[in-house]
Amino acid sequence: MLSEYLLAEIHRADAAADLPLHRRLYEVMRRAILEGKLSAGDRLPSSRDLAQDLGLSRNTVVAAISQLTVEGYLVSRVGSGTYVHEQVPVAQGHAKAPRKAVNPSRLSQRGEALAHRFCATDLEIQPFTPGPADFSAFAVALWQRLQNKHWRQAGPSMLDYNDSGGYGPLRRAVADYLRIFRSVPLDADQVLITSGTQQSMELCAHLLADHGETVWIEDPAYWGAVKAFTAAGLCLHPVRVDGDGMAPGPEDERQSPRLIYITPSHQYPTGAVMSLPRRQQLLATAARCQAWILEDDYDSEFRFTGPPISSLCGLDQSERVLYLGTFSKVLYPGLKLGYLVVPKGLVSAFRRAHYDLNRPGQMPLQSALAEFIEMGHFASSLRRARQTYAERRQVLLDHLKPLLRGGQARIEGAAQGLHLCLHLPRHIDDRALAQALARDGLTVRPLSAYCLQRDDLRGLAIGYGYAPLASIRRHGALLCQRVAEALDAHAA
Numbered sequence: 194m195l196s197e198y199l200l201a202e203i204h205r206a207d208a209a210a211d212l213p214l215h216r217r218l219y220e221v222m223r224r225a226i227l228e229g230k231l232s233a234g235d236r237l238p239s240s241r242d243l244a245q246d247l248g249l250s251r252n253t254v255v256a257a258i259s260q261l262t263v264e265g266y267l268v269s270r271v272g273s274g275t276y277v278h279e280q281v282p283v284a285q286g287h288a289k290a291p292r293k294a295v296n297p298s299r300l301s302q303r304g305e306a307l308a309h310r311f312c313a314t315d316l317e318i319q320p321f322t323p324g325p326a327d328f329s330a331f332a333v334a335l336w337q338r339l340q341n342k343h344w345r346q347a348g349p350s351m352l353d354y355n356d357s358g359g360y361g362p363l364r365r366a367v368a369d370y371l372r373i374f375r376s377v378p379l380d381a382d383q384v385l386i387t388s389g390t391q392q393s394m395e396l397c398a399h400l401l402a403d404h405g406e407t408v409w410i411e412d413p414a415y416w417g418a419v420k421a422f423t424a425a426g427l428c429l430h431p432v433r434v435d436g437d438g439m440a441p442g443p444e445d446e447r448q449s450p451r452l453i454y455i456t457p458s459h460q461y462p463t464g465a466v467m468s469l470p471r472r473q474q475l476l477a478t479a480a481r482c483q484a485w486i487l488e489d490d491y492d493s494e495f496r497f498t499g500p501p502i503s504s505l506c507g508l509d510q511s512e513r514v515l516y517l518g519t520f521s522k523v524l525y526p527g528l529k530l531g532y533l534v535v536p537k538g539l540v541s542a543f544r545r546a547h548y549d550l551n552r553p554g555q556m557p558l559q560s561a562l563a564e565f566i567e568m569g570h571f572a573s574s575l576r577r578a579r580q581t582y583a584e585r586r587q588v589l590l591d592h593l594k595p596l597l598r599g600g601q602a603r604i605e606g607a608a609q610g611l612h613l614c615l616h617l618p619r620h621i622d623d624r625a626l627a628q629a630l631a632r633d634g635l636t637v638r639p640l641s642a643y644c645l646q647r648d649d650l651r652g653l654a655i656g657y658g659y660a661p662l663a664s665i666r667r668h669g670a671l672l673c674q675r676v677a678e679a680l681d682a683h684a685a
Contacts, residue, residue: 359386464606
């Protein structure tokens with residue numbers, strides 16, 4: 194019996210090392226899969242039954258199963274259960290079926306997880322309307338002139354790698370902007386220019402946590418964070434998100450984190466805004482556990498209703514928060530420039546490691562962006578973008594209003610950002626609904642697909658920032674109609 198085997202192995206001397214209980218269970222289950230004691234295609238008992246049989250908390254069991262799923266050992270099928278992945282290899286001498294020819298190009302287990310699990314192509318929130326993304330809010334002609342100017346003026350030093358953390362004037366411009374608009378207390382020396390938020394996360398993961406250490410991550414989760422931390426070999430501990438943001442409970446507190454990754458100003462993908470008590474709770478947790486908080490402030494520039502929301506970093510008195518930002522939302526995604534603000538005590542180490550690991554460059558591009566900001570063009574672009582996106586947002590909300598009557602659906606996260614979340618009843622199959630909308634040419638993302646271990650969320654993440662206004666007007670009614678039909682079908 195699986196439970197008896199797991200229970201025996203957990204308490205073996207070699208399994209009872211100084212590891213958290215969920216990690217010991219993960220190691221035992223992983224070994225059972227690799228040794229063929231759990232065969233490809235085998236169905237696991239439910240997490241509730243397994244927890245009862247093993248005498249463990251359900252959160253401990255779910256954490257182990259979630260990690261195995263993220264790494265590709267297990268696969269979860271909605272409405273069916275959790276199974277051992279069909280393509281998981283077994284060790285020599287333990288195979289229950291004839292061995293297949295070895296594929297010399299087979300990926301590592303981590304490679305399989307990175308290539309085939311929680312993929313951006315399935316989860317990135319893109320335009321819900323047909324056609325190419327619309328970047329008309331960006332001053333393309335002006336940007337091209339500035340780039341041409343700085344390429345013509347580029348000397349040898351501008352064509353080399355850069356070991357100072359980025360172009361000085363750009364770092365100063367970022368520091369000035371964050372001090373004024375995001376209430377982040379910092380000096381320009383604390384700013385590192387990166388190739389985007391993904392590189393910022395990877396740098397934090399490599400420098401602040403060792404392989405196997407725990408990172409708290411929001412559930413539902415941002416796919417990019419899952420990939421970055423998986424690549425770094427960290428143990429993901431999903432923490433539920435509610436209307437006030439990440440909501441750690443007593444079971445979570447027992448899994449002491451090394452890193453805490455959050456999107457507090459506009460949770461990705463639900464859009465929830467973290468309340469002040471939750472922010473203070475996380476800061477206290479970080480100080481107590483000597484953990485680092487990674488604050489991903491990916492779209493704070495676009496606040497459409499209510500006062501601006503100050504950054505979590507601005508509340509930090511213990512210098513435990515690292516602040517991640519990007520230029521991609523205001524300008525264009527392919528720009529691939531972001532910034533990372535680190536506590537003063539980490540500046541030297543981060544700057545050296547960033548140079549050694551990433552060989553940063555793109556100095557003509559950084560200098561063009563610095564002038565773009567200094568001459569006021571960034572502020573002008575931001576104003577135009579806010580106006581453009583606010584109009585698109587309102588048109589989409591007007592189309593979705595009929596769905597809100599009767600209380601079956603609700604909208605969250607529409608006050609900020611370039612997407613909103615349409616929450617639906619739990620009995621709705623949001624993945625099937627998203628697939629049906631895709632057949633109509635509409636690109637939306639099922640909320641349940643972002644979940645790591647929870648199974649109580651259903652809804653659609655709908656992007657509107659890069660969808661042309663005319664297309665939103667034309668296709669918004671169809672989106673509303675298809676969702677209404679799904680609601681009516683289950684109500685009948």
